Structure formats: C-alpha cells, structure tokens
Amino acid sequence: MLIPEKEEFLKEIDKTATINVETREELIRIYNHLKGYEKIVNINECLENVLREMFGKYTTDIMIPYQFHKSMIGTVIFSVMYGMKEVTYTVKDIIQLTKTDKNPKGYTKQYVGQEIRDGNLKGNVERGRHVFVKEDVNKYLVTKGLKTIQ
Known part of the structure; x- marks a missing residue:
C-alpha cells in the first residue's frame, strides 16, 4: 500500500467539509506517526477519537462509509490501525x-x-x-x- 505524499494528504483533508481544525491537526499527527516523524503513545485512542469525530458524533457506533477505505485519509488511518509493517x-x-x-x-x-x-x-x-x-x-x-x- 502506497502512503500518499503529505501535500496530497493535506489537500484531501482540506477538501473534506466534515473535518474541523482539531481533527485536521490530529490527522496530521497520525500521518507523522505512520511515517515515523513522531510517536503518539496513545495512538488507538487518537484513532478512535478522529473516527468518532468524523463518523460517529451522533451515535454510539462509528459507521465508516465504504468509500472512506479507498481515500488517502482512510489509507493512513487504517495503515496505522492495522499495523501496516512496511511503510x-x-x-x-x-x-x-x-x-x-x-x-x-x-x-x-x-x-x-x-x-x-x-x-x-x-x-x-x-x-x-x-x-x-x-x-x-x-x-x-x-x-x-x-x-x-x-
């Protein structure tokens, strides 16, 4: 799986209307964590918070649309979540x-x-x-x- 360039990733974040400033900053931190530029100690909690903010604000479950898996943001989040070995x-x-x-x-x-x-x-x-x-x-x-x- 090819991790997107940071500029491409940022463009997709900025095009997504449902992402607020705090979530944008967390997504950048997750990207940097994946690339090895920084270490997020509580990464699973961070991932859950971002996904809940994007897809589960009004329900108890996080309902992720299938298309999200194909997006650059989804690629980054799921690469971290499922422990992609070879970045x-x-x-x-x-x-x-x-x-x-x-x-x-x-x-x-x-x-x-x-x-x-x-x-x-x-x-x-x-x-x-x-x-x-x-x-x-x-x-x-x-x-x-x-x-x-x-």
Missing part, C-alpha cells in the same frame, strides 16, 4: 529526514537522485516514483550520520 518513503521524505541545523532545507532532490543512481540509497519504483522502505532509509541515514526513523 514506504519517497524522495520528498528523504529530503525532510535529512534536514539538520546546519542544513535546514535538507538534501536537494538532485542530490538524492544522485545517491539513488550511485546505489547509496536503495529503493524501488512504484507508480513512476522512487519509494524506499524504512530499513533502507535508516541504513542510508546512518551512513550520513543523521537521525534515524523511530
């Missing part, structure tokens, strides 16, 4: 992960592309874009002396 990272994620105090913008897209061509960063191409698994990203980050993903 993929994109070139944009690599750039984000290489940001430091000395290099606040992170590596450039061109540099990451060169690292891929040189074989320093291992990955695959899915749907026309490079994707990397957590293990390979962490190996790469270690070789660069950078902080690894949780």
Whole structure:
C-alpha cells in the first residue's frame, strides 16, 4: 500500500467539509506517526477519537462509509490501525529526514537522485516514483550520520 505524499494528504483533508481544525491537526499527527516523524503513545485512542469525530458524533457506533477505505485519509488511518509493517518513503521524505541545523532545507532532490543512481540509497519504483522502505532509509541515514526513523 502506497502512503500518499503529505501535500496530497493535506489537500484531501482540506477538501473534506466534515473535518474541523482539531481533527485536521490530529490527522496530521497520525500521518507523522505512520511515517515515523513522531510517536503518539496513545495512538488507538487518537484513532478512535478522529473516527468518532468524523463518523460517529451522533451515535454510539462509528459507521465508516465504504468509500472512506479507498481515500488517502482512510489509507493512513487504517495503515496505522492495522499495523501496516512496511511503510514506504519517497524522495520528498528523504529530503525532510535529512534536514539538520546546519542544513535546514535538507538534501536537494538532485542530490538524492544522485545517491539513488550511485546505489547509496536503495529503493524501488512504484507508480513512476522512487519509494524506499524504512530499513533502507535508516541504513542510508546512518551512513550520513543523521537521525534515524523511530
């Protein structure tokens, strides 16, 4: 399952009329948790609160429409909920992960592309874009002396 780019994910959140500001912030935290950028200790409670806010405000049960499972928001929530083992990272994620105090913008897209061509960063191409698994990203980050993903 391919996790959406953060920009695409945010656009879908913003297009969804039923999402309030607090729920939007929680969805961003869930996305960051999935990608390993932050750790939510009480993730199941957080997921339930978001789903209840979106689909169960007026009932005791949370009734999730089938179409939601196919959405980017659904993909992220259910990937966390069901413990998706292999999250993929994109070139944009690599750039984000290489940001430091000395290099606040992170590596450039061109540099990451060169690292891929040189074989320093291992990955695959899915749907026309490079994707990397957590293990390979962490190996790469270690070789660069950078902080690894949780």
